[in-house]
Amino acid sequence: MSGTKATQVDSMKQAARAGAGGARTVEAGPRPGFRAAMAFEFTKLWAVRSTRTTLAVALAAQLAMAWLIGFSAWASGVNGYESAMPAPFMALACLQLAQLIIATLAALAITSEYSNGTIISSLQAVPVRSRLLGAKAAVLGIVGLGSGVVLVGSGTLVAALAAGTYGAFTVSDLLLALAGGGAYLGMLALVMLGIGALLRSTAGAITGAFVLLFGLPQLLPLFAVDWVQRVVVYLPTTAGQVLGTGAVEPYGSATAIAVLVAWAGVLLGAGMWVFTRRDA
């Protein structure tokens, strides 16, 4: 009840303000903008049970993989093989699996709206399409980044425990891996949102994720053609590894960031172009 009263008061204030403004319709209450659209997107994403299950599965998979890699490093090490590797980089390698889950989550954020009809009510609430997709991108980017940090961080802990001395690492190793993993999954979420907005189909988007994350990195190196070999290193997976390990081959961190941003920019840009033009 008090909420309604507050709205009335707001509406009177708004009316008073709008009175001076001109012919625009008076609408009660504060004007919603980008942050309101983000709150909307976050509510939709988090309220669906499958989001929480999916993220829990990603975490479980990450920890299991980290333990496996850490343990095998320890087992190899005690048997005299050269296997030591900083634990954060082990955790980063484990993102191979988790990235697919984050990619699916990001694609579903748009494709499921088409399959269950929610896009109609979303566009009624936020009819400015660039704002709606932009808010989705912001929320998914943050979720991707946060997931990357949490998965690398927790994976490092498990891998370090399993690997013992063979997983020894420095603080700068850890910070590099956290930043790299976060940036990689954040950008990947944007890439997948773009693909989802382009294809509008869950099956299509997930196929796209497989091709981009597994298919191309495995298949392209098989072509013994010069230009293919030069292009293959610019796939997002390679850039992600460079970013998280501080490698200088085939290129440095600055280039790796540029590569990821370019992938996200092109695909999200294309998705935005289509989303703002095509009928819902």
Added chain:
Amino acid sequence: MITLENLGMDFGSVRAVDSLSVTVAPGKVTGFLGPNGAGKTTTMRMLLGLDAPSSGRALVNGVRYAQLAAPLRTVGALLEPRTGHRGQRADSHLRGLARSNRIPVARVDAVLQEVGLGEAGRRRIGTYSLGMRQRLGIAAALLGEPEVLVFDEPVNGLDADGVAWIRDLMRAKAAAGATVFVSSHLMSEMQSTADHLVVIGRGKLLADQSMDAVLAASAQTAVVVSSPQAGVLAAGLERAGYLVAVAGPDSLRVTGATTQEVGGVAHSLGVRINELGLRRASLEQAYTELTAQSLDYVPTRIGEEP
């Protein structure tokens, strides 16, 4: 207020909506009628900015839907009953919508109560029946206390109680000054709900009139009068220019006249009358006459503006 200005939509070579110009006024329930495929849903989708018109404009309070500062606080619309993620709770679905337009979250419980979902609002949308989903869609439409309501076939899936409830709801909102624009294919339902009718057929406007005018224009609306001197009365009425038909041994059907006019003619002839009354056409009959004509329309070709 809703304004459609020469609104048109082409799907390939099909003119789905053809130069509709209609104003839907506040304070009334305006029924939007037409056969399946007449272009009702397409018109409503263009009004909400979901589809871009091929020509013309659709405005709410003088602006395009996308230009509204807080659309859910101006327009409440029910277009698609199967909205919302199956795995999401109904109240959380509404909370998201409230946040998107900065509507106080307390409204969520209020509208759930208003549409009769109450405690069921805590359930996942996937567990809902069609009727419950329809009520949820209406709850979403009412969330921002909008002054314009747009409902596409709102009684679909509702039981008899639900049908009566939504009729009362629309009447009450219109009485409070709202603009209510509602499409339906249930004529008996519309007859007891709408004040004004917009009828389209094959995308073209067939009628934009008050309910009374549409019913009065029907050939089925007639004055029935019975008199022991029916023959004398019939001759007198025909002289006065009315269309008269024999309805029984002593009774006549007079088309194009009011009861007062028929009574006046009888009085001037000094003819005794046993019964005098108006038989109103049902909306169903009036609608059938209107849309039967629409079947004779030859759709205009693309590029040939009428």
